[in-house]
Amino acid sequence: MSGPSDQPHSPGRVTIGDVARLAGVSIPTVSKAINGRYGVAPATLKRVLSVVDELGYETSIVASSLRRQRTNVLGILVAEFEPFSVELLKGASTASSEKGYELLAYSSLSRGKSAIGWERRSLSRLAGTLIDGAIIVTPTVLAPIESIPVVMIDPHTGQEGSATINSDSFGGAQIATQHLIDLGHRNIAHIRGRGDLISARLREDGYRDALLRAGLQPRPENVRDGGYQFRQSAQATQELLTLTDRPTAIFAANDMSALGAMSAAQELGLTVPRDLSIVGFDDIPEARSSTPPLTTLVQPLQEIGVRAVHMLSDLLEGEDPPQPTYLSARLVVRGSTAPPPDLY
Amino acid sequence: MSGPSDQPHSPGRVTIGDVARLAGVSIPTVSKAINGRYGVAPATLKRVLSVVDELGYETSIVASSLRRQRTNVLGILVAEFEPFSVELLKGASTASSEKGYELLAYSSLSRGKSAIGWERRSLSRLAGTLIDGAIIVTPTVLAPIESIPVVMIDPHTGQEGSATINSDSFGGAQIATQHLIDLGHRNIAHIRGRGDLISARLREDGYRDALLRAGLQPRPENVRDGGYQFRQSAQATQELLTLTDRPTAIFAANDMSALGAMSAAQELGLTVPRDLSIVGFDDIPEARSSTPPLTTLVQPLQEIGVRAVHMLSDLLEGEDPPQPTYLSARLVVRGSTAPPPDLY
DNA sequence: GTGAAAGCGCTAACAC
């Protein structure tokens, strides 16, 4: 019922054309004014900006990204939103804004079947033009990605590529296990992480190595799959604690697993650390707020997010040295570890 | 050094043009084939799809969204990635994929100054054409947003608009406080949430109401700001616990605050719940894995994320009844509450 | 069944 000219084309959407019309200038002039290019008269600039303000106009990320070569947006692709990836996100957010990038988080939401290769699909869609570069958290496949610069955090086995960030999983696992040995534990179990990730394998290796160095024979029944997840690890712990010769300590591959172990131990009526010592890995925030607070290997998760952004930023600026980064993990002894019961 | 025609234009980027060239058809034909439109010969279809597969082509979300009216992408805008918003994210992810939408999470990363109004800016940039609709978590301003359909979760005070999802904060707070009263507590403190959010105000009101109904006089010194945050709430708790007549129980406005309170209590050498009872609100995952597990009001966070997506989906399909949704909160008694010490 | 032409909102050359 209303004429085509007395309202914006697309209802509710303010475009650069609307601004231009109201300011009485051409579209390119508005573009220049907004982007601070030279060649706009002060009076025009002022007028345009006031109209922009009035209309609440913001340039569409989509349209500009299609035209520009760089969009100033970084993408971070995660399989799932859990404490680990969320901590990375926080760091990445901070670093991005400091570096002048916007940040887009994209969860593949792949339930079941297509869980493998999610990052490839997501990347193709976004890398079109939306994001300049991407940070991929715990990717599943070793597909060589070439479309845009990519930094991987905790990569898949086989992806020892240069633009990766890893913590010192092997060394950390050694330290964790050694800590338990030093306390007097001899029967130490391990809850394994996600089998396809390098980190999980290295943590298991470090655990074994520490045992062997101490002259302890690793027992196959003492290693269970936790998949880096709470529930699965709780289940694994329940199994471990009902063994005939049950372990007095557990090194869990990450904090979520450790918290799962703690929960399972409690359900069986055990007290941590009196009856069972537990060490985690990561130092997610929840590790500090559990009771007892978790003894764990501190990974500077937010710092890793920051580093990833810096690496990506360097990559985008044409710098070549994407040296793989390894961050050392530091043991923090909190309340979940103590000498084994039989030494009391 | 290499000729301009023996490689794709933009290095590393596979476009629809590349597919068309390799398949020996025109660009529109490829488009039709990909999108399953009628009017493509079976042989052509097969050939095109095989090239698509070979090249690993995925249609650019950006380019297609610019042309299409609907993009099939939902945006979820959060101020920060913390357990609360992350749980919502999970639910939203699931629901989106079930409804056939992709999901984009966007964190405003506004540190300091421009924290107010972050959602407006983000929305303008994305609403351009990238996303069909948005879910905004705990927005800060009451700006009327008209560009695209929006659903708000836990809105700002004054935003009693229709497309909002709230939990029954008032009722929940009453129940939480009543639970403590029933246990025999008489000196009950409250750690307040983010002052500008309706939920925070209602929880404080519910707390007061329950006290008054029980004939207890609310004490001003017993209410402190926690800002829905761990650290700030720990600080507030430290203050509360050093009062001359210190409270025997705390109702915290959310779980992060409750966990902060628990941490502070421990640092002062108190045992929860023997020396201090604590009730939270939300039931974030960490509430279950803390020791003792937190007594709290269960909000189905993932369910809220799901509902938000459904509301948004309805809105996008032109349905009108965006009735404000209120979800009731249910008390779950875990290990952080007990009768006050003087009743032992 | 297929391709040529137009255009989404915007920015980058280049005229004027």
Add this chain to the structure above:
DNA sequence: GTGTTAGCGCTTTCAC
């Protein structure tokens, strides 16, 4: 200083 022209990758009429 400013506007005209062209084009990013894609989808959509509409001829052929």
